[in-house]
Structures are given as structure tokens and as C-alpha cells.
Amino acid sequence: MTFTLLFLFFYLGTCWGSFLFLVYERTRLSLSIAFPSSHCDFCKNKLPYWSLFPIFSYQIGHHRCCFCGSVISAQSLRVEFLSGIIFLYCHQLFLENLFFAASLMLVSYLATEDLAIKRSNTSLLAIPAFFYTILNFDLTNFFALLCLLFFISNDFENTFFFSKFGQGDLEVILFFNLLFTFSLTVRAVFISSGLALFSMMIFKNRSVPFIPYLLTSFLIFVPK
Numbered sequence: 001m002t003f004t005l006l007f008l009f010f011y012l013g014t015c016w017g018s019f020l021f022l023v024y025e026r027t028r029l030s031l032s033i034a035f036p037s038s039h040c041d042f043c044k045n046k047l048p049y050w051s052l053f054p055i056f057s058y059q060i061g062h063h064r065c066c067f068c069g070s071v072i073s074a075q076s077l078r079v080e081f082l083s084g085i086i087f088l089y090c091h092q093l094f095l096e097n098l099f100f101a102a103s104l105m106l107v108s109y110l111a112t113e114d115l116a117i118k119r120s121n122t123s124l125l126a127i128p129a130f131f132y133t134i135l136n137f138d139l140t141n142f143f144a145l146l147c148l149l150f151f152i153s154n155d156f157e158n159t160f161f162f163s164k165f166g167q168g169d170l171e172v173i174l175f176f177n178l179l180f181t182f183s184l185t186v187r188a189v190f191i192s193s194g195l196a197l198f199s200m201m202i203f204k205n206r207s208v209p210f211i212p213y214l215l216t217s218f219l220i221f222v223p224k
């Protein structure tokens, strides 16, 4: 593995992190993630293409908007860097199984929505789940797909069970169970529950978005 290729994975990760940061910021304000294009939050000027390169633009622009000089928060830089490190960690998965890697990217998008508004558009999971089942058809996968589609097409979010445990969380678990093995899913759910409980105790929160913990747990096992 050459340094150039590893750097490419890292930089792709920073681009994805930059996108996820935008998703987080706009979703929590109920704004579209597509329009308007990237702009300064203070003067609202559209950012030129040369200030859209993750990490580099932040350093070259001395952490300031090129129009009004407002200081740009380092939060986006931290998210971009973390995402770059995760892509670097998962680079073997990208090379060996692009479908699994893309599926984890999709779940990272749902995790970002969950972090922002504690809801996520899990119907997006139906597309990769459908193609995976077609390409790897057996009765177990078909049953898992049916369960997933049943939950996606019905809203039980306000029922007693799902008022504590989000329906979206179960849909992500079913999706991972379809893609990976049952034993790996059980281990990952066990670890993510532990991480979420630990976080609730430390930060004294009554509820936490669970999809980010699920994703973290699967990232521990899957790239191996």
C-alpha cells in the first residue's frame, strides 16, 4: 500500500466528514442539505471552490471567511480529521468489499441525522438491503429483508416499546444483521448498549442517539 493511496483514503474521509458536518448543521436547523450551496454563516456569501477543500482551505484561509473575515469554527476541522482517520482505518474494507464500505457510509449519514434530531431516514436502507438480498439470495436473507421492509413501511415510533428504543435503531440492527453475521450483530449490539449506557451515566442524559454507537461497534469488528 503506497503512501499516496493511503493519503487518498484519508482525504476522501475528510471530504465525507465535511459532508456529514454539513448534514448535522443543516438537519438540526431543518434546512435542505442540497440547497443553498456552501456559504459563510455570517455574510451568507457563496464559498469559492478553492475554499471547499477540507483541512487545506481551513489552514490556507487562516481559519477565516475570505469575504467578511469571520472566524470559522474548528469543529468542522475536527470532524473532517476524525472521518479521515476512520477511512484510513477502513481502507482494506474499501478495497475488498466496496458494497460493505458504502453501506457503512450510508449508516454514518443516518447516525449524523440521529445525532442532530434523534430521528433518521432509515428508508434509505431498503435500497442496499434489496440489492444485497438479490445478489446473495437465501431464505434467511429474504426473511431479514422482509422484516426490515415491514418496519420501514410502518411507523411504530410512538408505541410503548419504541418510545424508549427508537424504531430507526432496530432497522439499522436488522440491516447490519442482513449484511453481516448474527453473532457479529449480537456482539456489536452488546458493545453499543454498553457504550450508550456509559455515555448516559457520564453526561447524565436520559436518552442518547443510538445509531452512532451501533456504527462505532460495527467499525470495531467489520474491517478485520
Ligand SMILES: [Zn+2]
Pocket: 040, 041, 042, 043, 044, 045, 065, 066, 067, 068, 069, 070
Ligand atoms: Zn463571511
